[in-house]
Amino acid sequence: MVGKKSGKALRDEERTDNNMELSSWPQIPAINQKNYYTDYLKRDDQNLAYRLQNEENRARMAKKAKDHDREQAMKNEAAEGDAEGDGDANMEDAEETPAEVIGSKVIVVHMGSQNLRIGLASDALPKTIPMVIARKAATNESEDYDEPKPKRFKQDDGSELEPEKEFGPEWSAHFGRMSADLKVHMRLNKRRMLPNSKEMVVNYNRRTVPEIISEHNDPMRAEWTELSSPPPEYIVGQPALRVPDDSKPRYKLYWPIRSGWCNEKDYASKRALFLDISLILEDAIKNQLHLTSKKEWTQYSCVFVIPDLYDKSYVTSVLEMLMREFAFARVCFIQESLAATFGAGFTSACVVDIGAQKTSICCVEEGMCVENSRVNLKFGGQDMTETFVKMMLHDHFPYADINLRRRHDFLLAEELKKNICTMVEASVSPQVFDFHLRVAGQDTRKYTFKAFDEVHLAPMGVFEPAIFDNENKIDGRRTLIDRSVDIYEGSPNDPTSAAQSEILTAIAPPLNTGKTEPEPEAQTPIRPPALKVEATPRSSVAGSPAPEPTSTPQPPTTATAAAPTTAPRPPAVEYRDDIMPVFGLDNAILTSIAHAARSDDKKMRDFIGGIMVVGGGSLTQGFHAFLEERLQALRPGFAKEIMIGTPPRELDPQVVVWKGASIFGKLSTTNDSWIGRLEFDRLGPRLLSYKCMWAY
Template identity: 50%
Template sequence: MVGKVSERVLLREGLERTDNGMKQTSWPDVPAINQKNYYTDYMKRDDQVLALRPQAEATRDRLVQTAKDRDRALARNGHAEVPLPIPDLQGAEDATATADGQLDPSKIIVIHPGSQNLRIGFASDALPKTIPTALATKFPQTESEMYEALPRRKFEGKTPTNKWSKKYQKMCSELKVEMRANKRKVLPNSKELVVNYNRRTEAEKIPTHNDPLQVEWTDLENLEDPNSAASCFIGQAALRVPDDSNPKFKVWWPMHYGWLNEDEYTTAEHLCDDFETLLDRAIRQELGLTKSSSWRNYSCVFVIPDLYDKRYVEQVLKSCMSWFEFNRVCFIQESMAAAFGAGYTQACVVDVGAQKTSIACVEDGLMVEDSRINMKYGGFDVTDTFIRMMLYDNFPYQDINLRRRYDFLLAEELKMKHCTMQQADISVQLYQFHLRAPNQPTHKYQFKTYDEVILAPMGFYEPNIFDNSTKLRGRRKLMDRSYNSYDVDVPDDPQSAAQLAILALVQPSVASGANGFQPSASDPNLATPMKEKSQPFNFLSRENGTPMGSNAPSPGPEGTSTPVPAPFLFSANGNGTASPAPNGTAGASGTNGARNGLSPAPPPPGMFVDSTARSAKTLAIERDAVLPVAPLDIAILTSIQNAAKGDDKKLRDYLGSIMVIGGGSKTPAFTQTLEDKLKARRPDLFDRILVSRSARDMDEQVVTWKGASVFAKLPANDSWITPFEFERLGARVLHHKVLWAW
């Protein structure tokens, strides 16, 4: 190390230090911040957020206008010292509020698109207009010519190796045993009577002039512009277009299984255009708003699924602002809307639709995010399975094809008339139906049924009897999943612990994260952000040891001091092995969790890193490849246990307030059967379980729409999105406006 050099040496070498007193820079000096005491309010006030600022300004302007109106009324009265009566002021405020359309229910359009039906109407209407979510446009081929016939004829061989035949025969045998146990009369040759009668029966032709209930088919001359390829029919008119029409028409379904139908479309533009056209024609034809220039005076409340795709919601927002140009738009989730419609503050909402079944728990008007479940079966699967069972038993109309429009309507009619879940109604019955096809004489058929009418809806508890082979076909083909804005490789579509448990029941490998460890409660890919997260599969487990590694064991979870019988076991294929799905008794500690089939706790961050571990995108792709299908009673218990988070009181409250809605639940004795199934799963809470329909004797199909209309009329609603906000922020405005964690 060189020692200190003298100034004389530096002067000789020309390295002497000189100082002319000039600063290094003219930029002002910034004193260092005091790390012990500093404060900033950046982005901590509402007036700093563009999406929240107009709302505060509107409230302030309304208060100023109210004060001006009050002063003007007092001055006009001539007695300024005498205040006006309160009712007069209230009336003046209401008149002001409704003058600009802010609180006028007749200026609010409520839209609820389901998997098979679209419900639309004004918030002031008692009931919505219901139309099928179908469009018929000119096409070289009809849907019956393009696709395979439904139900699929794979089972017709009736060979012993046919899997579906084995499942059907097993369900028949189990039903006989159960009916005998319930002291029901079971004839030994009932099935043979049905099969032999259906084999011998012949169709009877009825001349057209003798059929008073002839169907009025859609007249093709009613097209707005017959020469335009964009002209179409929607709703019931689309399903009444003759299959042998000239030119040919194809029926498109933009919604399928609760999400956009990417399977039947080739481009995303065509899919979105059909969805917008469906809403456009519905507003014009059903609501009478024929001039699009008047839509700017109307607001819109749009109902979206509980487990939604962000791309779908963003596309809907873009359409409402750009295509329809509504005055305001807000979104509400289905289960929240159902709770509003039924007037429940706490409930487990079970929405059985046509092609999907969603379950979620609602508490104090907000949804418990980890309780959301979306399964891909519903009323249409019951229709398909019922016709398949009838064909297996020699149904006289063997050429039935649900791809044909008149056969689809006939199958829906047969299901609604004959399917039941009441064992007292099961016996050999003789029925008849009329087949009315376009440009053909009416055919009258007679047929007998036995246990098909109850086994088809019992598929909700035996979903493997449904045809699930094509439900994921085309998924993510046209529209990719949404990704995080800051990390483009991390998907951010909402997930829930209950949905992950259902997927783990079907395929256990999806429950494990990197290195085979179970995802922790802090995993951002497990659910949408919340302040508090629980373990997705073993939320009753609270014994993780003390932080310093004490030898003393941690206290046991509350409510487990007294032995409680196991509520139920998730077992795949009936082998009795517990899957990673939640369980009320499994996994009280780390060793017990491993012994019960649960994975150990994840290692600390930064340890045991595997270079071959699966990424978040890979996990999302793997989960998308698993069809979420599970017995309805198991799914409800899974949702409730994830909502309760180990709280025994909440668990009992949710079990006592299960509300079943949706058109798929209108089968007779549906709620009684579901209640019996749940009580069999949880015998320890036999007296607590209560399954009911919606209050006020409301139609189950319109409860969600009715709740959305009630929500639209609330005076204090902070979730409205205006065109000004959408123009400045785009889809980012949803982060500030929706009532849940976006």
């Protein structure tokens, strides 16, 4: 061990550091790891969205105070008795320009699978245009497929089958079973029926022949779209549906939204898909709202309606399109069911929205959608139309060549469904109807036909969706638009619902037990006794108890989904893309209400007594009374409380959602939901988690 050096020895040593620091940078002592704290981005006032909102509120308050002071000063000057000329001059100087109508600078957009509804928030009703675009192509949509729609089976040698057999034995058996059940139900209700009604219809339709009407003698002849020279690259809306199928050049129809999802089946890229959406919106704004100059759009705001169970990637893409391409000043989003309650003026309700290809159910309580009650089913009015055509063809419909892929046949089938279909049992009897077939370049043909129970059984398919053609509805899903995932965990973060999870679990394929037994007849799935579902979405902080098993409605004996009841079920599944969400409407409504009430008897009675049905699919005559009867049969204990309501003030059920969104856009309390250009340029889609009124 070396001993210590004396002070004299140390002084004698030569210094080499010149007594200078190694660096001019200040030396910061190490932080105490046991006691440190930071509040960075932990307070609302540190977030850009909240800062801009507070600045806007302060500016509004300052303007209000200045206006108040100016008004008081003018009153004082008038009271002092100044000269009339000076007073009038001061009044003219202080007089401001007249205030614009509330909502006149707000564009409200509601996109559906079949129709687009758009208008200013100050308008009483929206403009409705088909959500379709026709583009130049080598072939049209009917020539792209070898088989017509609805699909017919043929014999092995290619020859056609009899009409009773061309849709397969399973579908024919299901149709016959539904017809027999209807006869039993009508006899129980003391309604007289002829025993040979079906034979009368078939025999009449077999021998009927069309009547030829020359075009100049047809007062209701259709106006077909005339192509200009040179022909346009694309045609949007109603003119697209009126382009003749044999036009030169050919045009092919594209529907960007199918079954409430983005149509990934018919598009080659995501960019082409959203390009068509933007072209349809642009054409509607220019031609329907008469805002022809894009420079004006920067002064307008936009309220966009999204589904209750939405895809986050779809919402972010729409936000990017509205802010970048359309350059709106502000954008906000509202969910469909919440907008429906705004339009009807209800504070709490169970909203059932039956669209063209999608049916959504959601319970709304005190201005908020109950997250676990959201249900999204993939059937609607177009499925009723196709099923009605199949049933009529099964009974020897005289126009046997009908093909819903052709534009004139599609429009004809929609018209027949709206005019003929009914759910009033008193109207179910053999009746004679007629229609005019109008094809471009051909004489009009007038057909007469008889229909019996087809007019009732086709719309009844929403309660027994196995009669619908659900084969190709999920083709192409997730081929262009990937599922949104959490950036930290990598797990899917799209919104989930306990009610939707329960329905998907009920119709999920059975577990493979290794036994090869024939599948039993399709019956309604029964909920497993212990179903572990996620009680709240991932974005929620606190969990909620799952509903009691007794609160779930017991399914009826009729078939509503093709799934065996005795097979073991897999664990509860979340929103899966390989399972088609098709379930009986009555069971789905009660499942949604059960998850919204969460075993609370008072909430159960409130929701079950406040069911509001909206959407074009609910316009079938007698639909509300029939749905009420079905629900009462499932829950006899609540028979007196069950009530199906309609939108008040005789408002069209098809525009209730748009009307609610327009009211939402005019409210001064919605400032929290608006996304401005400055904050979007800085934060992008991350703003949605701060701006949406629900847990995004």
